[in-house]
Amino acid sequence: MTEEYAAQVLGSTVPKARVDVLLKAVPARDRETRPEALARSERQRRRWATQIVVVDELARQACAQRGLRGAGLYPSAAPPNDGAAPEERPTTALPAERDVADLGSIVAVALAHSPAARTLLEQLEREQQIPEEAAYDYYDRNRDRFLTPAELTRGADPFHETSDLLPYAQVREGIILELRRAAGRRAFFDWLDRARADVVYAPGHEHPGDPSHPDHEHRH
Template identity: 60%
Template sequence: MREEYAASVRGRPIPKQHVETFLSTSLPRGAGNCATSHDAAAHARRHRQQRRWATQVVITDELARQACAERDLPPPDDVLPMQLLTIPETDVADLGSIVAAALAHSPAARALLADLEREQKIPDTAVRDYYDRNLDRFLTPDALRRGADPYAEPSDIQPYEHVRDGIAQQLRHAAARRAFFDWLDAARADVVYAEGHEHPGDPSQPDHEHRH
């Protein structure tokens, strides 16, 4: 791999400059978790992890573009946006900072996730099971105000027919996110990285970080 490339994605080189540009403008709080320190060694380790993190976001965008093309989805309107975007803390907690950042910055990643969501088929039995196991989430507004026990009075619970579609949508959304993770794990298996741009969780690296 030539020195100016950060990685090769299915034979397509990713210039290091793309990673550095993204890193300089789009690093969210908490990315590349490392201990805060003023010494040079700690600063260098932190920058390496941030660079590896940014490489993953850029690679995820490229992989998603290729997946969209394979699925005959409309191509994204523009290249990977390089402006600073706010990433919800809940998304970082649920998805990890790499996937959360990729979905925030990459139109292709969002298009792929939406397509995966359309593919999810949630059985009625799964929807009903979710409802029965989570009655406390379906209290009526009045019951919520009263702090009612969801298992004491059936009239305090919204009828299943009223909430069925919403539950099904939530379950499709969760299933699509799992499918996205599975796709990404498989898609980046053949990515070739330049030194210093490896995955931040790569256990072969002495300063690998699992919480990325």
């Protein structure tokens, strides 16, 4: 009998129905017409969707262990956002409307659909401690980002000694927030790499880049 789960995550099974929900919620980006190409595309899409659901399951378990609230995903067999169609969902699904395209398609979509993943990422960002020296070093190494408006207008060389910069005290908070955000993302990826090391996938739900299946590919 074929397994009714897509993956086993830390002793819990992830039903195939959760993968099906995500496949319906996220339209295919490939428009294949040839039967063999369409079949391959759909196999890869299922593997890709499984990865996203696994990220959500891992994040839910991590949030529960940390006692974080507000991290529940949509029910296992119901679409996200109480059944709203994709075009009806709020455009503020991502935390603070952050640009997450650089995180790769799996993590970006997981953050868009999983409150647990967003909650965990935000918590990891809050936990990061940025030393004052690191913040000032960033200010000093990125002078081009902190030229005064007048210097920008005249096209000044930001690394010339006489160039006027915005005072460090004025931009310090923004620098710390940016560094904390970057450190939080690194911590999120480190956590994810460790957390999914022991995930067991059912046949047909392996990672799309897994070289053990013949039509693997690794897309971001």
